[in-house]
Amino acid sequence: MLTVSDLVVAYPNGRVAVDGVSLQVGAGETLGLVGESGSGKSTTARAIVGLAPVRSGAIAVDGVDVVGARGERARRLRQTVQLVFQNPLLSLNPRMTIGQTVREAVGCAPPSPGLVAAAEAERLLGLVGLPPGVSDRYPHQFSGGQLQRVALARALAVRPQLLILDEVTAALDVSIQATVLNLIRRLQRELGLALLYISHDLSVVRYMASSVAVMRAGAIVESGPTQALYDAPEHPYTQALLAAIPTLDRAVAS
Numbered sequence: 144m145l146t147v148s149d150l151v152v153a154y155p156n157g158r159v160a161v162d163g164v165s166l167q168v169g170a171g172e173t174l175g176l177v178g179e180s181g182s183g184k185s186t187t188a189r190a191i192v193g194l195a196p197v198r199s200g201a202i203a204v205d206g207v208d209v210v211g212a213r214g215e216r217a218r219r220l221r222q223t224v225q226l227v228f229q230n231p232l233l234s235l236n237p238r239m240t241i242g243q244t245v246r247e248a249v250g251c252a253p254p255s256p257g258l259v260a261a262a263e264a265e266r267l268l269g270l271v272g273l274p275p276g277v278s279d280r281y282p283h284q285f286s287g288g289q290l291q292r293v294a295l296a297r298a299l300a301v302r303p304q305l306l307i308l309d310e311v312t313a314a315l316d317v318s319i320q321a322t323v324l325n326l327i328r329r330l331q332r333e334l335g336l337a338l339l340y341i342s343h344d345l346s347v348v349r350y351m352a353s354s355v356a357v358m359r360a361g362a363i364v365e366s367g368p369t370q371a372l373y374d375a376p377e378h379p380y381t382q383a384l385l386a387a388i389p390t391l392d393r394a395v396a397s
């Protein structure tokens with residue numbers, strides 16, 4: 144579903160934020176991308192949706208080239224891959240009700256006979272666990288955890304095959320974090336989505352991902368199946384990250 148090969152991203156100020164990254168996510172799989180702040184995780188995510196200045200390398204989403212995509216190819220990509228960020232307030236239009244926001248996204252999905260946008264928006268808001276009757280409310284009337292559900296509903300509305308989640312629970316309380324993580328796992332199972340799950344938090348990634356890539360200073364230093372990598376990390380950087388692992392696991396499991 145996603146193949147990134149030797150990706151180099153350089154910002155206009157000359158900063159090389161991603162320097163030779165390669166990774167793959169198969170259909171229905173979850174790859175975790177971990178690393179400290181500034182290691183280039185978000186830049187990699189932005190490059191995959193065509194929002195970062197790629198200097199060299201290749202990115203293919205479901206076989207479609209991302210780099211330089213315009214017109215119909217860009218439109219197809221916007222439908223196939225969706226990106227959800229840490230702060231949904233910044234990405235949701237404050238002047239639109241959440242019903243309008245999700246309905247608009249439903250309109251970007253491939254046409255489906257008999258699908259009524261308003262009913263589909265209601266269904267999606269229910270699917271992410273929001274109570275009935277919230278469609279007429281505005282973003283500022285929701286808590287952080289609820290807004291992240293709205294952002295997920297909007298992303299799912301276009302029926303993507305690949306979802307990139309960038310620090311989506313980092314701003315949430317630990318108990319809410321656990322609920323949102325479980326929601327994402329359930330949605331992924333039910334919808335068969337491929338996930339690129341980005342976080343600096345290794346305990347979250349262990350819970351979410353079947354394989355993991357560890358990023359440092361723009362490069363992948365180690366990758367492999369989650370269990371094997373956590374049990375026997377080879378790179379000193381991975382070992383240091385794992386030594387500092389927090390204790391979310393119990394909260395998630397409860």
Ligand SMILES: Nc1ncnc2c1ncn2[C@@H]1O[C@H](COP(=O)(O)OP(=O)(O)OP(=O)(O)O)[C@@H](O)[C@H]1O
Pocket residue numbers: 154155156158159160178179180181182183184185186187343
């Ligand atoms: N628009 C930009 N222009 C110039 N440099 C940038 C830009 N965005 C990010 N950078 C730099 O690129 C590097 C990688 O940043 P990036 O946000 O991709 O890392 P990250 O691992 O996602 O970190 P964080 O979790 O803090 O977002 C950093 O040094 C950052 O300062």
